Amino acid sequence: MGAAMLVGREREVAALAQLLDRTPPRGAVLLMLGDPGIGKSSLLDEAESRGRARGFRILRLAGVECEATFPFAGLHQMVGPVLDHVSLLPRHEREALLAAFGLVEGPPPDLFLISLAVVDLLAAVAADRPVLVAADDVQWLDRQSHEVLTFVGRRVAGPVVIIAAMRRGHAGSFLHAGFPELAIGRVDDDAAAQILSAHAPGLCPAERRRIQREALGNPLALRELPIAMAAVPSGGLRPLTLSDRLEHAFAGRGAELPSATRDALLVAAVDPAGDLAEIIAGTSALRGEPVTPEMFDPARAAGLVSVEEDRVAFLHPLMRSGILQAESLARHQAAHGALADALDDVYRRTWHLAQSIVGPDDRIADALEANAAQALSRGAVFSAINDLERSAHLTSWSALRGHRLLMAAGHAFGMGREDIVHELLQSAARTDLTDLDRARIEWLGEMFDHTPGGAARVNELCDLAVRSAPADPDLALDILLAAALRCWWADTGPAARARVVACVDRLPETVGDPRHLTALAGVEPVLRARQVIEALTRTPPGDDGDALLVMGLAAHAVGHMALAAELLARSEVILRRQGRLGLLSQVLTTQSVTYVLLGELVRAADVAEEGKRLAAETGQPAWGAGQLVCDVLLKAFVGDAQEALRRAIEAELREARGRNVMLSMLQLARGLVSLAAGRNRDAYRTLRAIFDPAEPSFHQRHGFASLMFLADAAVRAGHREDARELVAELEMIARETPSPLLHIHLSYARGVLATDEDAEDFYLAALRQDLSNWPYARAKLELAYGSWLRRQNRVRQAQSLLTSAQSTFDRIGALPCGDEARLELQATGAPIDWPESSAERLRQITELSAQRLPDDEIAERLSLPRAVVAMYRDRTRPGTHR
Structure with missing residues (x-):
């Protein structure tokens, strides 16, 4: 069969041979896509044969349609033969992988820790000889195995090659991971x-x-x-599709077989395990009489199955589906029931029992809920969701049916799967839910509701929390946190914020819960900042990665960025150790924004990149919106003006509309771009809007991060008095909050906006603050103070400050500010070492200037702000820099 199937496949065979001959040291992945029967499996066989001849260790797995709900069934096929290498893994990875297969007891392992264990296991095996993973019918792998295979493909390490075959027309993470594809089309x-x-x-x-x-x-x-x-x-x-005609052909071939053989084929078709003894026992139960393995002889002669090493395998998936297609629903159910009678494994027996009935059966429904608990204990969340959903369908009591659907939705929410949550909530809404479950459905729906703002919705959530609190204060706190997040994202007004705070305060039993603090921080980041900071600083950090993340969010919300960075870093270490990559991606995204506001731009870029990658790997696109806004700010801080503006437009179109907190950050980025380009009036107007409650970009706490730059723009655009009035208003707010973000920006603004008589006292006071965690702010203060000293002809003092500022800007990646510090230093007469990047800019500008091109055209050609072009030209004229 294989040789004939490979006729006309010279191109495909050559591609496989090249992949195996040139296996890169860091591995490779190839996805073969094609229609049923097109020859994908035969090409996998060919790859396996060539790999074996080249010394590869071969690991195979194949999806089976009826196996898709069994936890890690496909993964066990793949790594079962090499589990003897599991001792080489770190303890936490080893225990997670063995727990996934039910081989050890322990806490439920995270799916991505299991995935990391498989990556490292394959790398350990490949240390002896290269490994070829041949995966057939990926579209039918159980969901956990599918996700693990995708993850491994993204992180494949060592000489490991993954060649996977998948039918066209099916979805799945492996298809959408961006792996190289080999289309398997018709032969000529x-x-x-x-x-x-x-x-x-x-x-x-x-x-x-x-x-x-x-x-x-x-x-x-x-x-x-x-x-x-x-x-x-x-x-x-028959005038059917090609795959339908083939299924009918195989069904017709089966219809001609003896009765016992047809029964055996049906039992084999509904049994994904393929165990001969198990199928014989199931067939005997179906027929009510003993049968022997010889009953498969006619099916083997008809070319439908193979029976080797006590296993039964259909020679093609369409043969299995053809046999199933030919039988009635009653026959399917009877075969499942017969297998259930023959099985000792409680999990599988329950699953087959659930397939053997149509109407409600509370006994089986209860057993399926127990199945879900067992799946969760092995880290098989998707299997647990399927078990709970099927359990709900078999439940006679409507309220319990809805509760089980909500349990499934809760697990899907934990995986970040908005699509699954939405479907389950729709089903649950059609049941007679209890009041508490009605509250749960509202909360789960709220967590994926991307519509911004809404004081009315905030009040609805508060009402819901008040009704839920007596029975379930934990749920009430979750609902109030959701309401607080609405207040954080958009301007819902003081009345709505006060209502949330009052409701949170009426939950004394949750005071020690990090969510309690985060709700207060999100809804009143100024008025409750002192309470939140004091609570966070006296609470031992502990080793709960989830709690540390929530605490880090609270610190971030009130503007204590150094504390937020510390808490998030602790959470990151713990979550990495636990392999909880889904939550880790959220930590990294929050860290990246925190580092930008602290001024650690290189670190921000590093964690942002990993956060985006992990969000994609773990299926959490919702976190991409916040990361996109962070990218805009990063580009603005490092001087990539065009990219910052392009991404700002993209963010506004995609996610930011109606979300004041995002619009505030985008407005800051635009202000920075205008400031760097010398468009000082535009910069001031742009940044001033962040502090105007009538503007959509108004966000009181996020406005704190813009004050430093607004002060710069005010001086350059001639708006000192207006800016001083704003600073006076913020001074009053500063009495209410110890937020370091506000106080540091205020200290800068005081010095920049002061008269020459008062400026030095303000600068010295600002520099006496603890700025050890605020490198950008310290360097900005040194640059501003150093520039003021230069203008006062106090050159030696100026040089010391400007040199320190330049060094810091270069280290953290704020290149435009670093160049500005060099120009100020040059104006003092100090010798300057220009970095290669700056020297290259100067060379390009000098060449174009020699052609007598105006600054505007040079700026456009080099994708630089006009002010930067002028700044570099001024480099040859000491003393002329503003």
Whole structure:
């Protein structure tokens, strides 16, 4: 069969050979996509044969449609043969992988820790010889195995090659991971004729032409349609799709077999395990009499199955589906029931029992809920969701049915799967839910509600929390945290904020819960900042990664960025150790914004990049919006003006509309770009809008991060008095909050906006603050104070401060500010060492200036702000820099 299937596949075989011959040291992945019967499995066999000849260790796995709900069934196929290497893994990875297979007891492992364990296991095996993973019918792998295979493909390490085959028309993370693809299409007419001649030499020319026309270059169809046509007296074929015709052909072939063989094939078709003894026992139970393995002989002779090493395997997936298609629903149920009677494994027995009935059965529904708990203990969250959903369908009591659907939705929420949550909530809403479950459905729906703001919705959530609090204060706190997040994201007004705070304060039993603090911080980041900071600083950090993340969010919300960075860093270490990459991506995204506001731009870029990658790997696109806004700010801080503006537009179109906190950050980025370009009036107008409650970009706490730059723009645009009035207003707010973000920015603004008589006192006071965690702010103060000293002709003092500022800006990646500090230093007469990047800019500007091009055109050609062009030209004229 394999040799015939490979006729006309020279291109595909060459691609596989090249992949195996040139395996890169860091591995490779290839996805073969094609229709049923097109030859993907035969190409996998060819790859396996070539890999074995080249010394590869071969690991195979194949999805089976009816196996898709069994936890880690596909993964066990793949790594089962190399589990003897598991001792080489770190303890936490080893325990997670063994727990996934039910081989050890322990806490439920995280799916991504299991995935990391598989990555490291394959790398350990590949240390001896290269490894080829051949994965067939990926679309039918159980969901956990599918996700693990995708993760491993993204992080494949060492000489490991993954070649996977997948049917067209199916979705899944492996398909959407961006792996290189090899399209497996039809064979050409010459190859089709060769295959047909080899397998149906007796056809007349008319029959040959018809078969080739019907087969559409599909190798399996070229083999099977002649047999099917011969079985139909008229020689006709049904007007169905090609895969349907093949399924009918296989079904027809099975219909001619003896009764016992048909029963055995049906039991084998509904049993994904393929264990011969198990299938014999199930067939015996179905027939009510003992049967022997010889019952498969007619099926083997008909080319439907193979029986080797006590296992039964269909020779093609369409053969399995064809057998199932030919049988009635009642026969399917009977086969499942017979297998359930024959099985000792409680999990699998329950699953087959659930497939053996249609109407409600509370006993089986209860057993399925227990199955879900077992799946969760092994880290198989998707299997648990499926078990709970099926359990709900078999539950007679409507309220309990809805509760089980909500349990499934809760697990889907934990995985960040908005699509699954939405479907389950829709189903649950059609049941007679209890009041508490009505509250749960509202909360779960709220967590994926991307509509911004809304004081009315905030009040609805508060009402819901008040009703839920007596029975479930934990749920009430979750609901109030959701309400607080609405207040954080958008301007919901003081009345709505006060209502949330009052409701949170009426939950004294949750005071020690980090969510309690985060709710207060999110809804009143100024008025409750002192309470939040004091609580965070006196609470031992502990080793709970989830709690540390929530505490870090609270610190971030009130503007204590150094504390937020510390808490998030602790959370990051713990979550990495636990392999909880889904939550880790959220930590990294929050860290990246925190580092930007602290001024650690290089670190911000590093964690942002990993956060985006992990969000993609763990299926959490919702976190991409916040990361996009952070990217805009990063680009603005490092001087990439065009990219900052392009991404700002993208963020506004995608996610930021109606979300004041995002619009505030985007407005800051635009202000920074205008300031760098010398458009000082535009910069001031842009930044001033952040502090205007009538503007959509107004966000009181996020406005704190813009004050430093607004002061710069005010001086350059001639708006000192207006800026001083704003600073006076913020001084009053500063009495209410110890937020370091506000106090540091205020200290800078005081010095920049002061008269020459008062400026030095303000600068010195600002520099006496603890700025050890605020490198950008310290360097900005040194630059501003150093520039003021230069203008006062106090050159030696100026040089010391400007040198320190330049060094810090270079270290953290704020290149435009670093160059500005160099120009100020040059104006003092100090010798300057220009970095290679700055020297290259200068060379390009000098060459274009020699062509007498205006600054505007040079700026456009080099994608630089006009002010930067002017700044570099001024470099040759000491003392002329502003």
